[in-house]
Amino acid sequence: MHFSICLFTLLAGLLPAALAVVLADPTLMINGVTFPTRAHWMRQANEALSEISGSPCPFAAFGTVIVNHTASDTGELICMGVNENSKTGNPSLHGEMSAIKNCTAILTDPHGKYRMTASEAEDAFADLTLYTNAESCPMCASAIRWAGFREYVYGTSIDTLIQKGWGQIRMPSIQIFEASFDLPTQSRLMGNILINETDPYFLWQYDPTYPCPHGCSRTSDGTSCEASFL
Numbered sequence: 271m272h273f274s275i276c277l278f279t280l281l282a283g284l285l286p287a288a289l290a291v292v293l294a295d296p297t298l299m300i301n302g303v304t305f306p307t308r309a310h311w312m313r314q315a316n317e318a319l320s321e322i323s324g325s326p327c328p329f330a331a332f333g334t335v336i337v338n339h340t341a342s343d344t345g346e347l348i349c350m351g352v353n354e355n356s357k358t359g360n361p362s363l364h365g366e367m368s369a370i371k372n373c374t375a376i377l378t379d380p381h382g383k384y385r386m387t388a389s390e391a392e393d394a395f396a397d398l399t400l401y402t403n404a405e406s407c408p409m410c411a412s413a414i415r416w417a418g419f420r421e422y423v424y425g426t427s428i429d430t431l432i433q434k435g436w437g438q439i440r441m442p443s444i445q446i447f448e449a450s451f452d453l454p455t456q457s458r459l460m461g462n463i464l465i466n467e468t469d470p471y472f473l474w475q476y477d478p479t480y481p482c483p484h485g486c487s488r489t490s491d492g493t494s495c496e497a498s499f500l
Protein backbone atom coordinates (compact mmCIF):
# COMPACT_ATOMS: atom_id res chain seq x y z
CA MET A 271 0.00 0.00 0.00
CA HIS A 272 2.69 2.46 1.03
CA PHE A 273 4.72 1.44 -1.98
CA SER A 274 1.89 2.14 -4.43
CA ILE A 275 1.14 5.52 -2.85
CA CYS A 276 4.82 6.47 -3.11
CA LEU A 277 4.96 5.29 -6.70
CA PHE A 278 1.83 7.27 -7.54
CA THR A 279 3.24 10.42 -5.97
CA LEU A 280 6.48 9.92 -7.85
CA LEU A 281 4.73 9.41 -11.21
CA ALA A 282 2.35 12.29 -10.62
CA GLY A 283 5.38 14.51 -10.04
CA LEU A 284 6.92 13.45 -13.34
CA LEU A 285 3.82 13.77 -15.54
CA PRO A 286 2.98 17.06 -17.22
CA ALA A 287 -0.34 17.22 -15.41
CA ALA A 288 -2.16 19.80 -17.52
CA LEU A 289 -1.16 18.55 -20.97
CA ALA A 290 -3.47 15.52 -21.26
CA VAL A 291 -6.64 17.63 -21.28
CA VAL A 292 -5.53 20.51 -23.50
CA LEU A 293 -7.46 20.76 -26.78
CA ALA A 294 -7.00 23.34 -29.53
CA ASP A 295 -9.21 26.43 -29.45
CA PRO A 296 -12.23 25.33 -31.52
CA THR A 297 -12.29 28.55 -33.56
CA LEU A 298 -8.80 28.13 -35.06
CA MET A 299 -8.17 27.31 -38.73
CA ILE A 300 -6.67 23.81 -38.51
CA ASN A 301 -5.64 21.90 -41.66
CA GLY A 302 -6.70 24.94 -43.71
CA VAL A 303 -10.37 24.71 -42.72
CA THR A 304 -11.90 27.86 -41.21
CA PHE A 305 -14.20 27.93 -38.19
CA PRO A 306 -17.28 28.99 -40.23
CA THR A 307 -16.76 25.87 -42.36
CA ARG A 308 -16.35 23.64 -39.29
CA ALA A 309 -19.50 25.26 -37.84
CA HIS A 310 -21.40 24.59 -41.07
CA TRP A 311 -20.61 20.87 -40.93
CA MET A 312 -21.32 20.62 -37.21
CA ARG A 313 -24.74 22.17 -37.92
CA GLN A 314 -25.22 19.50 -40.58
CA ALA A 315 -24.49 16.84 -37.92
CA ASN A 316 -27.35 18.38 -35.89
CA GLU A 317 -29.53 18.57 -39.02
CA ALA A 318 -28.95 14.85 -39.72
CA LEU A 319 -31.39 14.19 -36.85
CA SER A 320 -34.31 15.80 -38.71
CA GLU A 321 -33.13 14.54 -42.05
CA ILE A 322 -32.86 10.87 -41.08
CA SER A 323 -35.07 10.42 -38.00
CA GLY A 324 -37.65 13.02 -39.06
CA SER A 325 -37.43 14.91 -35.75
CA PRO A 326 -34.95 17.45 -34.33
CA CYS A 327 -35.50 15.96 -30.86
CA PRO A 328 -35.04 12.19 -30.89
CA PHE A 329 -34.04 11.12 -27.35
CA ALA A 330 -30.70 9.76 -28.56
CA ALA A 331 -29.84 13.00 -30.39
CA PHE A 332 -26.50 11.83 -31.77
CA GLY A 333 -25.84 12.92 -35.37
CA THR A 334 -22.79 12.49 -37.61
CA VAL A 335 -21.69 13.72 -41.03
CA ILE A 336 -18.66 12.48 -42.96
CA VAL A 337 -17.00 15.05 -45.21
CA ASN A 338 -14.16 15.21 -47.73
CA HIS A 339 -12.11 18.34 -47.03
CA THR A 340 -9.24 17.27 -49.28
CA ALA A 341 -11.42 17.90 -52.37
CA SER A 342 -11.98 21.51 -51.24
CA ASP A 343 -11.56 23.42 -47.98
CA THR A 344 -15.32 23.92 -47.81
CA GLY A 345 -15.78 20.15 -47.99
CA GLU A 346 -18.04 17.70 -49.75
CA LEU A 347 -20.62 15.58 -47.92
CA ILE A 348 -20.13 11.83 -48.39
CA CYS A 349 -22.80 10.55 -46.00
CA MET A 350 -24.57 11.08 -42.70
CA GLY A 351 -25.87 8.90 -39.90
CA VAL A 352 -27.75 9.06 -36.59
CA ASN A 353 -28.10 6.78 -33.60
CA GLU A 354 -30.24 3.84 -34.73
CA ASN A 355 -30.26 1.66 -31.60
CA SER A 356 -33.99 1.91 -31.00
CA LYS A 357 -34.91 1.83 -34.70
CA THR A 358 -32.94 -1.34 -35.50
CA GLY A 359 -32.45 -3.09 -32.16
CA ASN A 360 -28.70 -3.08 -32.84
CA PRO A 361 -27.02 -1.57 -29.75
CA SER A 362 -23.78 -0.86 -31.62
CA LEU A 363 -25.41 1.52 -34.12
CA HIS A 364 -24.41 4.79 -32.50
CA GLY A 365 -24.49 7.78 -34.87
CA GLU A 366 -20.83 7.38 -35.82
CA MET A 367 -21.19 3.63 -36.51
CA SER A 368 -24.34 4.25 -38.60
CA ALA A 369 -22.51 6.89 -40.62
CA ILE A 370 -19.45 4.69 -41.22
CA LYS A 371 -21.77 1.87 -42.32
CA ASN A 372 -23.70 4.27 -44.55
CA CYS A 373 -20.54 5.73 -46.14
CA THR A 374 -19.21 2.26 -46.91
CA ALA A 375 -22.53 1.38 -48.59
CA ILE A 376 -22.48 4.66 -50.58
CA LEU A 377 -18.82 4.34 -51.61
CA THR A 378 -19.23 0.72 -52.79
CA ASP A 379 -22.70 1.07 -54.38
CA PRO A 380 -22.21 -0.37 -57.89
CA HIS A 381 -24.82 2.06 -59.25
CA GLY A 382 -23.74 5.03 -57.10
CA LYS A 383 -21.46 8.00 -57.53
CA TYR A 384 -18.24 6.32 -56.31
CA ARG A 385 -18.47 2.62 -57.35
CA MET A 386 -15.42 1.68 -55.26
CA THR A 387 -14.18 -1.82 -54.50
CA ALA A 388 -14.18 -2.81 -50.82
CA SER A 389 -10.47 -2.14 -50.56
CA GLU A 390 -10.76 1.27 -52.25
CA ALA A 391 -13.53 2.16 -49.80
CA GLU A 392 -11.35 1.14 -46.85
CA ASP A 393 -8.58 3.39 -48.13
CA ALA A 394 -10.96 6.30 -48.85
CA PHE A 395 -11.44 7.07 -45.13
CA ALA A 396 -7.88 8.42 -44.96
CA ASP A 397 -9.14 11.54 -46.81
CA LEU A 398 -12.26 12.05 -44.73
CA THR A 399 -13.37 14.02 -41.66
CA LEU A 400 -16.02 12.76 -39.24
CA TYR A 401 -18.15 15.41 -37.50
CA THR A 402 -20.25 14.26 -34.55
CA ASN A 403 -22.43 16.56 -32.45
CA ALA A 404 -21.25 14.78 -29.27
CA GLU A 405 -17.90 13.29 -28.31
CA SER A 406 -17.63 9.63 -29.33
CA CYS A 407 -17.81 6.83 -26.79
CA PRO A 408 -14.76 4.50 -26.65
CA MET A 409 -16.39 2.08 -29.13
CA CYS A 410 -16.94 4.78 -31.75
CA ALA A 411 -13.63 6.55 -31.08
CA SER A 412 -11.93 3.18 -31.65
CA ALA A 413 -13.89 2.62 -34.88
CA ILE A 414 -12.84 6.10 -36.02
CA ARG A 415 -9.18 5.20 -35.45
CA TRP A 416 -9.58 1.78 -37.10
CA ALA A 417 -11.18 3.48 -40.13
CA GLY A 418 -8.17 5.80 -40.38
CA PHE A 419 -10.08 9.07 -40.63
CA ARG A 420 -7.92 12.11 -41.39
CA GLU A 421 -9.83 14.22 -38.86
CA TYR A 422 -12.32 13.68 -36.04
CA VAL A 423 -14.35 16.69 -34.86
CA TYR A 424 -16.83 16.62 -31.98
CA GLY A 425 -19.21 19.10 -30.34
CA THR A 426 -20.58 18.41 -26.86
CA SER A 427 -18.08 16.65 -24.57
CA ILE A 428 -18.55 13.40 -22.64
CA ASP A 429 -18.03 15.49 -19.46
CA THR A 430 -21.07 17.59 -20.36
CA LEU A 431 -23.15 14.49 -21.19
CA ILE A 432 -22.31 12.96 -17.80
CA GLN A 433 -23.04 16.23 -15.95
CA LYS A 434 -26.40 16.42 -17.70
CA GLY A 435 -27.47 12.93 -16.65
CA TRP A 436 -26.39 10.66 -19.51
CA GLY A 437 -25.01 7.21 -18.87
CA GLN A 438 -21.60 7.19 -20.54
CA ILE A 439 -18.41 5.17 -20.41
CA ARG A 440 -16.03 7.58 -18.71
CA MET A 441 -13.21 7.59 -21.19
CA PRO A 442 -12.58 10.63 -23.38
CA SER A 443 -11.75 10.11 -27.07
CA ILE A 444 -8.32 11.64 -26.54
CA GLN A 445 -7.43 8.60 -24.43
CA ILE A 446 -8.37 6.20 -27.25
CA PHE A 447 -6.37 8.34 -29.68
CA GLU A 448 -3.37 8.41 -27.34
CA ALA A 449 -3.41 4.61 -27.12
CA SER A 450 -3.66 4.13 -30.91
CA PHE A 451 -0.05 4.84 -31.87
CA ASP A 452 0.58 1.35 -33.27
CA LEU A 453 -2.05 1.85 -35.99
CA PRO A 454 -0.73 2.82 -39.43
CA THR A 455 -2.61 6.14 -39.60
CA GLN A 456 -2.65 9.44 -37.76
CA SER A 457 -5.86 11.35 -37.08
CA ARG A 458 -6.35 14.93 -35.91
CA LEU A 459 -8.77 15.34 -33.00
CA MET A 460 -10.73 18.60 -32.56
CA GLY A 461 -13.23 18.98 -29.73
CA ASN A 462 -15.84 21.37 -28.35
CA ILE A 463 -16.71 22.75 -31.79
CA LEU A 464 -19.91 24.87 -31.72
CA ILE A 465 -21.02 23.56 -28.33
CA ASN A 466 -23.38 26.54 -27.94
CA GLU A 467 -25.44 24.89 -30.71
CA THR A 468 -24.81 21.17 -30.04
CA ASP A 469 -25.34 21.19 -26.23
CA PRO A 470 -29.07 22.09 -26.42
CA TYR A 471 -29.73 18.76 -28.20
CA PHE A 472 -28.52 16.90 -25.09
CA LEU A 473 -29.64 19.06 -22.15
CA TRP A 474 -33.41 18.46 -22.13
CA GLN A 475 -33.60 14.68 -21.73
CA TYR A 476 -32.92 14.60 -17.96
CA ASP A 477 -33.97 18.16 -17.10
CA PRO A 478 -37.72 18.85 -17.44
CA THR A 479 -37.07 22.60 -17.00
CA TYR A 480 -34.73 22.82 -20.02
CA PRO A 481 -36.30 24.10 -23.27
CA CYS A 482 -36.79 21.63 -26.13
CA PRO A 483 -34.62 21.97 -29.26
CA HIS A 484 -35.95 24.31 -31.94
CA GLY A 485 -38.90 22.69 -33.72
CA CYS A 486 -39.96 20.67 -30.65
CA SER A 487 -42.10 21.25 -27.58
CA ARG A 488 -42.70 19.50 -24.26
CA THR A 489 -45.16 16.64 -24.19
CA SER A 490 -48.29 17.35 -22.09
CA ASP A 491 -46.83 15.60 -19.03
CA GLY A 492 -43.64 17.64 -19.49
CA THR A 493 -41.29 14.67 -19.26
CA SER A 494 -40.18 14.58 -22.89
CA CYS A 495 -39.85 16.64 -26.07
CA GLU A 496 -41.58 15.90 -29.35
CA ALA A 497 -41.57 17.48 -32.81
CA SER A 498 -44.17 20.25 -33.02
CA PHE A 499 -46.37 19.81 -36.07
CA LEU A 500 -46.82 23.10 -37.83
Ligand SMILES: *[C@@H]1O[C@H](CO)[C@@H](O)[C@H](O)[C@H]1NC(C)=O
Binds near residue numbers: 340397
Ligand atom coordinates in the same frame (compact mmCIF):
# COMPACT_ATOMS: atom_id res chain seq x y z
C1 LIG B 1 -11.76 13.25 -51.64
O1 LIG B 1 -11.12 14.25 -52.39
C2 LIG B 1 -9.90 13.83 -53.01
C3 LIG B 1 -9.28 15.07 -53.68
O2 LIG B 1 -10.17 15.63 -54.61
C4 LIG B 1 -10.21 12.74 -54.02
O3 LIG B 1 -9.01 12.27 -54.59
C5 LIG B 1 -10.90 11.59 -53.30
O4 LIG B 1 -11.31 10.61 -54.24
C6 LIG B 1 -12.14 12.09 -52.56
N1 LIG B 1 -12.72 11.01 -51.79
C7 LIG B 1 -14.00 10.67 -51.88
C8 LIG B 1 -14.45 9.52 -51.07
O5 LIG B 1 -14.79 11.29 -52.57
Ligand SMILES: *[C@@H]1O[C@H](CO)[C@@H](O)[C@H](O)[C@H]1NC(C)=O
Binds near residue numbers: 321348
Ligand atom coordinates in the same frame (compact mmCIF):
# COMPACT_ATOMS: atom_id res chain seq x y z
C1 LIG C 1 -26.87 7.94 -45.69
O1 LIG C 1 -26.32 9.17 -46.13
C2 LIG C 1 -27.13 9.80 -47.11
C3 LIG C 1 -26.32 10.96 -47.70
O2 LIG C 1 -26.00 11.89 -46.69
C4 LIG C 1 -28.45 10.20 -46.50
O3 LIG C 1 -29.27 10.81 -47.45
C5 LIG C 1 -29.14 8.96 -45.94
O4 LIG C 1 -30.31 9.33 -45.24
C6 LIG C 1 -28.21 8.20 -45.00
N1 LIG C 1 -28.81 6.95 -44.65
C7 LIG C 1 -28.82 6.47 -43.39
C8 LIG C 1 -29.44 5.13 -43.19
O5 LIG C 1 -28.33 7.06 -42.45
Ligand SMILES: *[C@@H]1O[C@H](CO)[C@@H](O)[C@H](O)[C@H]1NC(C)=O
Binds near residue numbers: 309464467
Ligand atom coordinates in the same frame (compact mmCIF):
# COMPACT_ATOMS: atom_id res chain seq x y z
C1 LIG D 1 -22.32 29.87 -31.39
O1 LIG D 1 -21.01 30.33 -31.23
C2 LIG D 1 -20.32 30.61 -32.46
C3 LIG D 1 -18.93 31.08 -32.09
O2 LIG D 1 -18.26 30.10 -31.37
C4 LIG D 1 -21.08 31.65 -33.26
O3 LIG D 1 -20.45 31.81 -34.51
C5 LIG D 1 -22.52 31.18 -33.47
O4 LIG D 1 -23.26 32.19 -34.13
C6 LIG D 1 -23.16 30.88 -32.13
N1 LIG D 1 -24.51 30.37 -32.35
C7 LIG D 1 -25.60 30.94 -31.87
C8 LIG D 1 -26.91 30.29 -32.20
O5 LIG D 1 -25.56 31.94 -31.17
Ligand SMILES: [Zn+2]
Binds near residue numbers: 364365406407408409
Ligand atom coordinates in the same frame (compact mmCIF):
# COMPACT_ATOMS: atom_id res chain seq x y z
ZN1 LIG E 1 -20.52 5.51 -29.61
